[in-house]
Amino acid sequence: MEILKRIAGLCARYKRQIFTALLLQTLVILSRLILPIFTKSVVNDVITDGHVELLAQLCAAILGLVLVRAGANYCRSLLFERVSQNVSYDLRVGLYNHLQEMPYEFYDKNRIGEIMSRMTGDLEGVRNLIAGGIVTAYEQLLSFVGALIFMSFMCWQMTLLLLIFAPLIAVSAWKFRKRIRPIFRSIREQDAVLNTRAQENLAGMRVVKAFAREDYESELFSKENNEGLRRNLEATWTWSKYYPLIELLSGMCTPVALIGGAILASQGLMDVGTFVGVTGYIWMITNPMNMLSNIINMVTNAVTSAEKLFYYIDFGSNIKEPEDARSPEEFHGHVEFDHVTFTYGGEPVLKDISFEAKPGQTIAVMGATGAGKSTLVTLMGRFYDIQSGSLRIDGIDVKKHRLKALRREIGYVPQETFLFSDTLEDNIRFGRPDASFEQVQRAARVAQAEEFIEAMPQKYETVVGERGMGLSGGQKQRVAIARAVLTDPAILVMDDSTSAVDMETEYEIQQQLGEVLKGRTTFIIAHRISSVKNADCILVLENGAIAERGTHKELLEKKGIYWQMVQDQTASFADALGPVA
Numbered sequence: 001m002e003i004l005k006r007i008a009g010l011c012a013r014y015k016r017q018i019f020t021a022l023l024l025q026t027l028v029i030l031s032r033l034i035l036p037i038f039t040k041s042v043v044n045d046v047i048t049d050g051h052v053e054l055l056a057q058l059c060a061a062i063l064g065l066v067l068v069r070a071g072a073n074y075c076r077s078l079l080f081e082r083v084s085q086n087v088s089y090d091l092r093v094g095l096y097n098h099l100q101e102m103p104y105e106f107y108d109k110n111r112i113g114e115i116m117s118r119m120t121g122d123l124e125g126v127r128n129l130i131a132g133g134i135v136t137a138y139e140q141l142l143s144f145v146g147a148l149i150f151m152s153f154m155c156w157q158m159t160l161l162l163l164i165f166a167p168l169i170a171v172s173a174w175k176f177r178k179r180i181r182p183i184f185r186s187i188r189e190q191d192a193v194l195n196t197r198a199q200e201n202l203a204g205m206r207v208v209k210a211f212a213r214e215d216y217e218s219e220l221f222s223k224e225n226n227e228g229l230r231r232n233l234e235a236t237w238t239w240s241k242y243y244p245l246i247e248l249l250s251g252m253c254t255p256v257a258l259i260g261g262a263i264l265a266s267q268g269l270m271d272v273g274t275f276v277g278v279t280g281y282i283w284m285i286t287n288p289m290n291m292l293s294n295i296i297n298m299v300t301n302a303v304t305s306a307e308k309l310f311y312y313i314d315f316g317s318n319i320k321e322p323e324d325a326r327s328p329e330e331f332h333g334h335v336e337f338d339h340v341t342f343t344y345g346g347e348p349v350l351k352d353i354s355f356e357a358k359p360g361q362t363i364a365v366m367g368a369t370g371a372g373k374s375t376l377v378t379l380m381g382r383f384y385d386i387q388s389g390s391l392r393i394d395g396i397d398v399k400k401h402r403l404k405a406l407r408r409e410i411g412y413v414p415q416e417t418f419l420f421s422d423t424l425e426d427n428i429r430f431g432r433p434d435a436s437f438e439q440v441q442r443a444a445r446v447a448q449a450e451e452f453i454e455a456m457p458q459k460y461e462t463v464v465g466e467r468g469m470g471l472s473g474g475q476k477q478r479v480a481i482a483r484a485v486l487t488d489p490a491i492l493v494m495d496d497s498t499s500a501v502d503m504e505t506e507y508e509i510q511q512q513l514g515e516v517l518k519g520r521t522t523f524i525i526a527h528r529i530s531s532v533k534n535a536d537c538i539l540v541l542e543n544g545a546i547a548e549r550g551t552h553k554e555l556l557e558k559k560g561i562y563w564q565m566v567q568d569q570t571a572s573f574a575d576a577l578g579p580v581a
């Protein structure tokens with residue numbers, strides 16, 4: 001009920017159209033309800049009483065009714081179809097915009113395939129309800145009630161007989177609804193599972209092929225597919241158990257009523273015209289009873305879909321800027337971590353982190369994988385909220401910042417490069433759509449991407465495949481660096497972003513960046529000593545805590561973890577050079 005109310009809420013914008021359409025539908029049903037009165041008159045007045053002159057008028061009236069009905073039906077279908085398309089359009093746009101606002105946490109928990117199945121299958125389910133369900137339910141209900149009223153005026157005894165099985169039908173329908181609902185829900189869930197499987201398999205196709213796991217993947221897919229089939233068949237099976245029963249019960253109403261009518265007529269308690277007229281209503285009463293399981297099917301299906309959609313819509317972002325959010329006039333990139341502790345939900349990933357990055361400084365973050373380096377830098381853009389301590393950028397707590405303004409000032413080169421299937425130029429321009437081509441070129445030059453882009457047959461116009469297929473890892477990273485540099489950020493974050501680039505190119509990038517990023521705060525996460533040794537401060541993370549901090553020189557003197565890393569890297573170099581050196 002709650003969900004139906006919300007679906008109605010979605011239609012609120014179109015209430016005038018819906019109202020008109022329902023009015024037209026009422027007209028259609030009214031015309032059906034009036035028809036038996038005319039047929040009764042044809043039998044009684046024209047045939048029995050011999051008023052032949054009335055025939056032409058009656059026929060014209062009947063024809064008129066048919067025309068009105070056809071016209072109203074036509075307009076009504078068009079209106080409902082349009083409203084349903086509009087509602088599903090609104091819903092799609094709303095959902096899409098909503099998904100844009102969802103925090104990282106949402107995407108940690110929900111899988112793409114599932115989201116896709118909500119955006120397609122479930123949305124269509126809701127649309128179907130609006131396009132067909134509402135009108136069918138309204139039509140059947142109105143026919144039923146209307147025909148009951150009209151018929152009882154003609155012959156209440158037959159009307160009562162017709163309703164003899166109605167309670168039984170209602171009970172079966174109720175039971176059916178209760179049984180079918182969980183099945184529909186499980187179908188929608190399985191649909192999402194199937195979509196997720198397909199999506200992940202396709203996205204990871206290169207891994208599948210590399211490990212020759214095609215058969216395994218196919219098997220897994222068929223398993224889920226079979227499960228989907230099973231659940232769909234279960235729904236059909238359940239329906240097939242109730243449908244014949246309901247059909248039988250509603251079908252039996254007609255002979256019972258007819259027998260009653262025949263007895264009444266033979267006893268002279270009812271004239272033939274009334275009998276003929278009454279039969280015109282029988283179908284209008286039994287059909288809705290008959291259709292009940294169909295209607296329940298349709299509505300329940302749509303409600304389960306809507307349930308899933310609303311779950312997403314209700315999954316509000318807990319990361320919201322407050323009413324009085326502000327941003328500095330100009331960002332300087334002053335970052336302060338003040339006893340920051342953070343957890344993704346389990347064990348703390350970062351513990352009591354305190355440090356300061358003054359505008360223009362370069363902070364290097366080192367540490368083993370899983371130490372919390374990436375987490376540390378994502379906190380600055382408030383992609384997750386910290387549990388305790390405070391994190392200030394330019395003196396303002398990130399929770400008080402205007403979110404978009406803040407994030408725009410952080411140029412982020414993520415650990416895993418993601419490129420859109422678009423031209424290289426537009427990929428670089430992504431963070432700053434108004435940048436000129438010269439600016440794009442300059443950013444590419446800084447990122448040492450210019451050379452390989454120029455060497456491509458279509459240069460900047462080259463369209464890269466999904467996620468940047470067709471580029472090497474190092475090339476993708478360089479495009480990502482160009483993209484971040486172009487936004488002209490106050491803070492640049494490079495999360496292991498030169499890991500796939502050769503050392504010489506990395507050196508070049510650093511030289512170029514040095515020029516461009518003068519006066520900007522830079523965070524470098526790297527494993528190579530060469531990438532971090534010029535930093536103003538090197539933080540060494542161990543199990544989420546800062547184990548060591550200082551400049552290259554200071555840390556060497558300390559002879560701690562950092563010193564050990566330097567030793568290891570030099571040793572492996574020496575190894576590579578061999579005994580000659």
Ligand SMILES: Nc1ncnc2c1ncn2[C@@H]1O[C@H](COP(=O)(O)OP(=O)(O)O)[C@@H](O)[C@H]1O
Pocket residue numbers: 108344349367368369370371372373374375376
């Ligand atoms: N989105 C996430 N949800 C839950 N745990 C996460 C998530 N991202 C990272 N972690 C966990 O947090 C820890 C630190 O991860 P991360 O910051 O990526 O480390 P690093 O970048 O130093 O390799 C790891 O134990 C990792 O499993």
Ligand SMILES: [Mg+2]
Pocket residue numbers: 373374375415495496
């Ligand atoms: Mg990382």
